[in-house]
Amino acid sequence: MPNGHITHVFLDECGHSMEPEALVPLSGLVGRDTQVVLAGDPHQLGPVIRNPQCFSSYSLFKNCGLDKSYLERVMESAPYQPQPGQGFNAQVVTKLLNNYRSHAAILKEPNDIFYNSELKVMAVVVVGLG
Known part of the structure; x- marks a missing residue:
């Protein structure tokens, strides 16, 4: 596919996906102008992890484990936080x-x-x- 062929990618139930599960399919597909839409709810079922060494509480990961979904991590960054008295920025979050x-x-x-x-x-x- 030529660069820029894919204009939009929708990741549904992204609140349930581990970050590598969400990012690996995007690698090589998205370009500078590709719109990536993360759909899901970070308050519902999160990633299912069976190996306790992959949890954020384990010393290997120090709060960066696979038990935090890609959507949850993104929602913690400044552009996705509600502003006092204004709520979410409607250009980046639809609630x-x-x-x-x-x-x-x-x-x-x-x-x-x-x-x-x-x-x-x-x-x-x-x-x-x-």
């Missing part, structure tokens, strides 16, 4: 707030703990099933 899949009682705890009570319950309650 989806309407939840269509969960009952209000199920969503309450994670909404309070991880999302500053910003999620809105939009699920339709179906009566009489079961």
Whole structure:
């Protein structure tokens, strides 16, 4: 493929991917003008690590282990942090707030703990099933 052929790359569920899993497929594909979109939720299921030596708490990695997803690490950098009184920069972060899949009682705890009570319950309650 000629340089610049790929203009956009979407990495879905990037909150679940280890950094090498996310970056290796990009190497050699993206150019200077390629837009890379990371989609996912860093508050949901993170990378699954079976070897304890790969955790950030292990002395080998010192807070840079494979247990932190690529999306989570990127979201810690300045351009992706909310600004006081302004929220996220809409040019780099889109935060989806309407939840269509969960009952209000199920969503309450994670909404309070991880999302500053910003999620809105939009699920339709179906009566009489079961």
